[in-house]
Amino acid sequence: MTVELIEILENRINNISDEELKFRGWTRDGMRARYEHRLNADKNSPQPGDIAPDFSLEILNQTGARTGEMLSLSSLRGKPVGLIFGSYT
Amino acid sequence: MRLERIAKNFSDKIHFVCVYIKEAHPIDGSQAPSNLDDEVLFAQPTTTDARAEVAAACMLRFNFSFPMVLDNMKNEAEGKYFAMPERLYVIDSLGVIQWKCGIGPHFFDPNGFEKSIKDQITKLHPDLGE
Numbered sequence: 001m002t003v004e005l006i007e008i009l010e011n012r013i014n015n016i017s018d019e020e021l022k023f024r025g026w027t028r029d030g031m032r033a034r035y036e037h038r039l040n041a042d043k044n045s046p047q048p049g050d051i052a053p054d055f056s057l058e059i060l061n062q063t064g065a066r067t068g069e070m071l072s073l074s075s076l077r078g079k080p081v082g083l084i085f086g087s088y089t
Numbered sequence: 090m091r092l093e094r095i096a097k098n099f100s101d102k103i104h105f106v107c108v109y110i111k112e113a114h115p116i117d118g119s120q121a122p123s124n125l126d127d128e129v130l131f132a133q134p135t136t137t138d139a140r141a142e143v144a145a146a147c148m149l150r151f152n153f154s155f156p157m158v159l160d161n162m163k164n165e166a167e168g169k170y171f172a173m174p175e176r177l178y179v180i181d182s183l184g185v186i187q188w189k190c191g192i193g194p195h196f197f198d199p200n201g202f203e204k205s206i207k208d209q210i211t212k213l214h215p216d217l218g219e
Contacts (some may be wrong), residue, residue, distance in 0.1 A: 008195050008196070009195060012195060020122060023120070023122055024119060024120065024121075024122075025119075038192055039192065041171065042171050042191075042192050044171070045170065045171035045189070046169070046170060046171075046178075046186050046189070047186065047189075048186050048187055048188055048189065049185065049186065050185070050186050051184055051185055051186075052178070052180045052184050052185065052186050053169040053170065055108075055165055055166040055169065057108065057158035057159055057160060057161065057165075057166060058137075058158060058159045058161075059156060059157070059158050059159075060109070060141060060144055060145065060148065060156075060157045060158065060159055062148070063145060063148065063149060064141065064142075064144050064145020064146070064147070064148035064149060064157070065141070065145060066137075066138070066141050066159070071106070071156070071158050073106075073180075073184075074184060076104045076106070077182060077183065077184045078182055079102065079103060079104050079182050080102075080103050080104070080179065080180060080181050080182050080187075080206070080209040080210075080213070081103065081104045081105075081106060081178075081179070081180040082095070082096070082099075082103050082104070082105045082106070082177070082178075082179055082202065082206055083106055083108065083170070083177065083178040083179070083180060084092055084105065084106070084107040084108070084155070084177055085107075085108045085110050085166070085167065085170060085172035085173075085175055085176040085177070085178075086107065086108075086109070086110065086113075086174070086175040086176075087109060087110050087111060087112045087113050087143070087144075087147070087174065087175075088112065088129055088131065088143050088144070088146060088147035088150075089112045089113050089114040089115055089121070089124055089129055089131055089143075
């Protein structure tokens with residue numbers, strides 16, 4: 001897996017166009033350094049077998065409006081949870 | 090959208106929760122060319138209300154069936170789960186992490202997510218099989 005990780009990221013670094021680099025304000029060396037930093041930092045992320053870190057966060061309704069109601073991850077025990085992290089951009 | 094399809098297929102047996110985190114490619118940060126094309130142009134929110142507004146735009150566009158919660162402005166959940174810019178985890182019914190994808194975006198893995206979801210269902214409902 002480590003070799004695959006490195007290969008995919010090296011391919012990304014090698015294949016990114018000069019145009020995109022300029023648009024993003026990146027350099028290839030900068031990309032490499034960022035990936036290495038992220039991979040190293042990720043060694044501290046929760047692993048399979050760990051108790052999932054708890055959180056209590058505000059629920060948004062179906063239109064995205066704040067509800068003031070909170071959801072704690074630990075309250076969902078009893079059924080498995082598929083957790084999806086992301087943002088619009 | 091793949092994750093929406095997975096959620097719809099298995100939401101009777103699995104809780105799906107989306108944690109809306111800080112923007113990956115705000116216009117005042119690392120803008121992505123695709124966002125320019127799609128006109129997804131937002132600055133990094135600095136307040137909870139501002140983050141919720143962008144989350145709302147996301148929800149209205151994709152019409153997710155699963156609940157969304159808003160990470161706080163301390164980016165607490167994102168920090169605990171090393172989630173930037175996007176990440177998937179599967180947690181079993183006892184609260185133990187069973188699977189996670191690699192760092193996003195290159196190792197964001199809906200296939201692995203779905204497989205792990207199915208494995209959890211099989212463990213809880215062996216009579217259902219595949």
